[in-house]
Amino acid sequence: MTIRIILPLLLTALALPARADSYALPKNPAFEEECASCHIAYPPQMLHADSWREMMGGLSRHFGSDASLDEKRRSAITDFLVAHSGGRKTGDTRDARGKPLLRITETARFNRKHVEIDAATWKRASIKSPANCTACHAQAAAGDYNERSIRIPK
Numbered sequence: 001m002t003i004r005i006i007l008p009l010l011l012t013a014l015a016l017p018a019r020a021d022s023y024a025l026p027k028n029p030a031f032e033e034e035c036a037s038c039h040i041a042y043p044p045q046m047l048h049a050d051s052w053r054e055m056m057g058g059l060s061r062h063f064g065s066d067a068s069l070d071e072k073r074r075s076a077i078t079d080f081l082v083a084h085s086g087g088r089k090t091g092d093t094r095d096a097r098g099k100p101l102l103r104i105t106e107t108a109r110f111n112r113k114h115v116e117i118d119a120a121t122w123k124r125a126s127i128k129s130p131a132n133c134t135a136c137h138a139q140a141a142a143g144d145y146n147e148r149s150i151r152i153p154k
């Protein structure tokens with residue numbers, strides 16, 4: 001192969017990990033209506049399919065809230081989340097007892113991306129919870145977690 005063939009191939013290979021990191025929100029009206037009222041629409045790509053199935057099977061006890069839906073909506077949103085789920089890319093997907101993790105903020109991938117943030121920072125009044133992505137990622141509601149739009153509030 002000549003350099004003119006090899007170089008573009010190399011550049012394509014280098015660009016792949018960046019694309020795999022995209023959390024652009026796939027369009028889905030039911031998901032936007034039902035899953036973005038109490039918090040932002042979390043990207044389906046950030047949890048394993050098993051985690052979404054488990055969560056969608058227990059919406060009446062959803063992190064201390066009742067997020068129940070009628071069966072038609074519940075199963076349509078479950079199908080959507082599973083179709084766009086992150087699979088093994090999310091890192092560890094089960095807890096020590098083998099149960100699927102229900103929080104993005106407990107996945108290995110999340111923790112790897114946030115190692116530099118200490119416990120005191122997570123608890124600041126301006127942040128409150130690691131689940132409050134928008135506190136630091138200004139464009140999180142649009143599925144944009146790019147480093148350029150990160151600002152940690154005081």
Ligand code: HEC
Pocket residue numbers: 034035036037038039042062063064065066067077102103104105106129130131132
């Ligand atoms: C009635 C309010 C309410 C609705 C509706 C709701 N949630 Fe939640 N959700 C919560 C609360 C409260 C938490 C916990 C937030 C925290 O720990 O700060 C949460 C947490 C989560 C988390 C975990 C965040 C983390 O820590 O990684 C996911 C994922 C999630 N919700 C998905 C959904 C999906 C999918 C739907 C739609 C089917 C939905 N939520 C609808 C209230 C709601």
Ligand code: HEC
Pocket residue numbers: 021046104105113114116117121122127129130131132133134135136137145146147150152
């Ligand atoms: C206290 C502020 C803070 C909160 C809250 C927070 N993050 Fe982050 N996040 C950061 C910082 C800082 C980085 C950049 C780390 C680095 O550059 O090494 C980051 C990086 C990321 C990245 C990697 C971005 C990239 O381009 O590689 C993703 C994805 C991400 N966060 C998702 C989330 C999600 C999802 C939530 C909510 C469930 C969240 N973050 C909550 C501060 C925060």
